Amino acid sequence: MKRTIIPLGPYHPLLEEPEHFKLYVEGERVVDLDVEIGYNHRGIEKLSEGKTWDQVPYLVERICGICSTSHPMAYCLAVEDLVGCDIPKRAQLIRVVVCELERLHSHLLWVGLAGHFIGYNTVWMWAWKYRETILEICEKLTGNRNHYAMFKTGGVRRDFNKEQIEYALERIVEVEKPIRMLTDAILDDPVIHKRLKGIGVLKKKDAILYSALGPTARGSGVPWDARNDEPLDGFKDLKWKVIVQKDGDVFSKGVVRLLECFESVSLIKQALLNLPEGGAIDADIREVPPGEGCGRYEAPRGEVFHYVRSDGSNMPYRHKVRAPTFNNLPTFKASCKGETIADVALIMASIDPCYCCTERVAVVDKNNNEKILREKDLLKLSVEKTRNIMKKLGKAPPLYNMEI
Amino acid sequence: MGVLKKAFKKSIWVFHLSTAACNNCDIEVLELLTPRYDVERFGIKLVGSPRHADALLVCGSVNAHAKPRLLEVYRQTPKPCLVVAFGSCGCSSGIFRDSYSIVGPVDKVLREEDPDVKIVYIPGCPPKPEAMIEGIIMGLGAI
Amino acid sequence: MKDLREKLKGKIIDIVQPREKRIYIRVEPKKAPEVIEYLFFKYKCKFCTATGMDIREGIEIIYHLAREDKNMVINVKTLVPYPNLEIKSIGKKIPAFRWVEREINEMLGVTFIGHPDMRRLLLADSFPKGKYPLRKDFKHSDVNDEDYDYERSGI
Numbered sequence: 190m191k192r193t194i195i196p197l198g199p200y201h202p203l204l205e206e207p208e209h210f211k212l213y214v215e216g217e218r219v220v221d222l223d224v225e226i227g228y229n230h231r232g233i234e235k236l237s238e239g240k241t242w243d244q245v246p247y248l249v250e251r252i253c254g255i256c257s258t259s260h261p262m263a264y265c266l267a268v269e270d271l272v273g274c275d276i277p278k279r280a281q282l283i284r285v286v287v288c289e290l291e292r293l294h295s296h297l298l299w300v301g302l303a304g305h306f307i308g309y310n311t312v313w314m315w316a317w318k319y320r321e322t323i324l325e326i327c328e329k330l331t332g333n334r335n336h337y338a339m340f341k342t343g344g345v346r347r348d349f350n351k352e353q354i355e356y357a358l359e360r361i362v363e364v365e366k367p368i369r370m371l372t373d374a375i376l377d378d379p380v381i382h383k384r385l386k387g388i389g390v391l392k393k394k395d396a397i398l399y400s401a402l403g404p405t406a407r408g409s410g411v412p413w414d415a416r417n418d419e420p421l422d423g424f425k426d427l428k429w430k431v432i433v434q435k436d437g438d439v440f441s442k443g444v445v446r447l448l449e450c451f452e453s454v455s456l457i458k459q460a461l462l463n464l465p466e467g468g469a470i471d472a473d474i475r476e477v478p479p480g481e482g483c484g485r486y487e488a489p490r491g492e493v494f495h496y497v498r499s500d501g502s503n504m505p506y507r508h509k510v511r512a513p514t515f516n517n518l519p520t521f522k523a524s525c526k527g528e529t530i531a532d533v534a535l536i537m538a539s540i541d542p543c544y545c546c547t548e549r550v551a552v553v554d555k556n557n558n559e560k561i562l563r564e565k566d567l568l569k570l571s572v573e574k575t576r577n578i579m580k581k582l583g584k585a586p587p588l589y590n591m592e593i
Numbered sequence: 594m595g596v597l598k599k600a601f602k603k604s605i606w607v608f609h610l611s612t613a614a615c616n617n618c619d620i621e622v623l624e625l626l627t628p629r630y631d632v633e634r635f636g637i638k639l640v641g642s643p644r645h646a647d648a649l650l651v652c653g654s655v656n657a658h659a660k661p662r663l664l665e666v667y668r669q670t671p672k673p674c675l676v677v678a679f680g681s682c683g684c685s686s687g688i689f690r691d692s693y694s695i696v697g698p699v700d701k702v703l704r705e706e707d708p709d710v711k712i713v714y715i716p717g718c719p720p721k722p723e724a725m726i727e728g729i730i731m732g733l734g735a736i
Numbered sequence: 737m738k739d740l741r742e743k744l745k746g747k748i749i750d751i752v753q754p755r756e757k758r759i760y761i762r763v764e765p766k767k768a769p770e771v772i773e774y775l776f777f778k779y780k781c782k783f784c785t786a787t788g789m790d791i792r793e794g795i796e797i798i799y800h801l802a803r804e805d806k807n808m809v810i811n812v813k814t815l816v817p818y819p820n821l822e823i824k825s826i827g828k829k830i831p832a833f834r835w836v837e838r839e840i841n842e843m844l845g846v847t848f849i850g851h852p853d854m855r856r857l858l859l860a861d862s863f864p865k866g867k868y869p870l871r872k873d874f875k876h877s878d879v880n881d882e883d884y885d886y887e888r889s890g891i
Contacts, residue, residue, distance in 0.1 A: 226857065226858065227856070227857060227858040227859060227860060230858045230859065230860075232869065232876070234870065235869055235870060235874075235876065236876075239876075270755070270758070273755065397782070398830065398831055398832060399831050399832050400782050400783040400784075400832040413782060413804055418802065418804040418807060419757070419807060420807060480754075481760075482758075483758065483800060483809050483811070485784070485802075485809070492784070494784045494785050494800065496785075496787050496798070496800065498789065506789075507787065507789045509785065509787040511784065511785035511836075515785075515835060515836075516783075516785075516832065518835075519831060519832070519834065519835060522831070
C-alpha cells in the first residue's frame with residue numbers, strides 16, 4: 190500500500206525539485222537509500238523549443254530561484270559557443286559581478302539553514318540578515334532581488350553607472366566583516382566540530398564515479414570548478430583560487446562554502462574596480478546558424494550544463510539543461526550508508542538541495558515495517574544529538590540557541 | 594461573516610505549500626521571518642500542519658504530482674480559511690502555462706473542489722515581502 | 737585530438753574538433769559503451785550529462801564528457817535508428833549514467849538494455865503510458881488534466 194507523501198513547504202530551494210526519500214534501516218543505521226524526484230517537473234526543455242533565442246533566458250531563469258543567474262549564463266555561453274563570437278570586456282566583468290553576488294547570497298542561505306538544522310538558530314538569523322544586504326546590492330544594480338534578467342546572448346542587457354558601482358563597493362565592504370566573524374565563530378566551535386566531522390563521508394573515488402559536482406566534490410578533494418576548467422572569460426584575468434578540502438564529510442563541505450564567500454567578495458571588488466571605461470556591452474548576435482554548442486558555468490551548487498542544437502531557424506531545435514543536483518543526489522547512496530537517521534537529514538543538507546525533500550522521509554526497517562518521519566521529527570533528532578554532544582563537552586557556545 | 598471576523602481577529606496561522614515552483618517565492622516567505630521584516634510581531638506564524646492553519650499560502654504552478662496533494666491539504670484545512678495564491682505562477686502559472694506537465698493554476702484546481710473558495714492573488718516574480726504582507730492583510734479585511 | 741584518434745581507431749566513425757575546446761566523436765550504437773568506458777576510466781574524463789534528440793532517422797544520443805585538466809568537452813554522438821530503439825546501458829557499470837538513462841527512456845522511449853533500475857524519474861506515475869514528451873510529434877496540448885490517471889499516484 191502506498192503512503193500519502195506530501196512534499197510541502199520549503200525550507201530551502203533545490204535546483205530541480207523536492208524529493209521523497211526512502212531509507213532502509215537496521216536498528217538505527219541506514220543500510221540503503223532511495224530517492225524519488227519529479228515534483229517540480231515543468232517541462233522546460235520542451236517549452237524552450239517554442240521560444241526564440243532571446244526569449245529563452247527569461248524561461249531558464251525560473252528553473253531555480255536561488256541559482257537564477259547560473260542557468261541564463263550557461264545558456265548564453267552555449268549559444269555563443271555555437272555562433273563562435275567573443276564577448277566585449279565590459280560585459281564579461283558585469284557578468285562576473287552578478288554571478289558572484291548570487292554565489293554569496295546562496296552560500297549565506299545555506300549557512301543559515303544548516304545552522305538552523307543543528308539547533309543554532311542565531312546563526313540562521315544572522316546569516317539571513319547579512320544576506321539582505323547583498324540582496325539590496327542586487328536590487329540597486331539590476332532592479333530586482335532575484336531573477337535579474339541581466340543576460341542575453343552576446344552580452345548583458347543593462348549597464349552599471351558610476352553611482353551604482355560606488356554603492357556596491359561601499360556595501361560589499363560592509364558585508365565582509367560579519368561573514369568573517371561568522372566563519373571564525375563556526376570554525377572554532379568544538380561542538381560543531383564534534384557534530385559535523387566524520388559524518389556523511391564521500392570518498393574521492395566515489396565522488397569521481399558518481400561525477401559529483403561543486404562543493405560536494407571539492408569537499409572530497411576533487412578540484413573540479415567550471416570557472417577554472419572551461420576557463421571562463423572574465424575569470425581568466427582576475428586573481429582567485431579554487432577551494433578544496435580533503436575529508437569529504439559535512440564539515441569540509443561547509444568549510445568550502447564559507448571560504449568561497451571570501452573569494453566571491455574579492456572577485457566582485459576586482460571586477461568593479463577593473464571595469465573598462467565605456468565600451469560595448471553586447472556583441473549583437475543577429476543570426477544563429479545551424480550547429481551545436483555546449484555551455485558550462487559554476488553555479489553555487491556545482492556545474493550547470495546547457496547544450497543547444499540549432500537548425501538555422503529562430504528557435505532552438507533542442508535545448509538540454511542539466512542542473513548540478515542531478516549529479517549530486519545519487520551520491521547519497523555512497524555517503525549515507527552506515528549513518529544514523531539523525532544525521533541523514535544533515536547529510537542531505539550538505540549537498541545543498543531542497544529541504545522540501547526532507548519534509549517527509551519514509552523509514553523502512555528490516556522487518557519491512559514502514560513509518561514516516563516528518564520534518565519536525567528529523568529536526569528534533571538532529572538538535573537532540575547536538576545537545577548530547579554539548580553535555581559531554583560541558584559547554585554551551587555563544588552562538589547556540591535552544592529555541593526552535 | 595461575524596464568526597469569520599472574530600476568528601481572524603487574533604494572530605493568523607499560515608501554512609505554506611509549494612507546488613511545482615522555482616522556490617524563489619518560498620524563500621521570500623521565509624525571509625518574512627528574519628529580523629528585517631519579522632512578521633511574527635504581527636502575530637503571523639508559520640505552522641507545520643494544515644489542521645492548525647487559518648490561511649493557506651500556495652505558490653507554484655500546479656503539476657500532476659502536486660494536484661492530488663494540494664486538494665488533500667485543502668480538505669484538511671479547517672474552514673473558514675483564506676487561500677493566498679502568490680507569485681505569478683500561483684496566480685496564472687506564469688511562463689509555464691502552456692507546458693504539458695502543468696494541469697492548471699491554483700484557482701482552477703481548487704475551484705474543482707470548492708467553487709466558493711476565497712482566494713487572494715499576489716502577483717510578482719517573486720512578489721516583494723512588503724507586497725505579501727499587504728496582500729494577506731487585504732485578504733483578511735475582505736473577509 | 738590526434739592521440740584520441742589513434743587510440744580509438746576502428747571503434748569510431750569520425751572525430752572532429754570545430755573549436756579549441758570542443759571535440760565531437762561519432763560512433764555506432766554497438767560501440768558506444770566501449771568508447772565511453774575508455775574515455776571515463778582510461779582518459780580520465782568526467783561525466784557531464786547525456787542528451788537525447790528526436791531527428792528524422794531515429795533518436796540521437798549525445799554523451800557529454802569533460803577532460804578538466806585539458807579544458808576540453810568531448811561529445812560522443814550515436815544514432816539509435818527507428819523502429820527498434822535499443823542500446824546497451826552504461827549505467828550498469830558507471831553509476832553516474834543511471835539517472836540520465838532513466839530520463840531519456842521516459843522522455844523519448846529508448847530502451848537501455850541491462851539497466852539495473854528502470855523506473856520513471858521526472859514524470860508523474862499518473863502520466864499516460866506510451867506518450868513521450870520530447871518527441872517532435874508530441875505537442876503540449878496532447879496531454880490534458882483528464883488524461884492523468886490519478887489513481888496510480890496512490891492518493
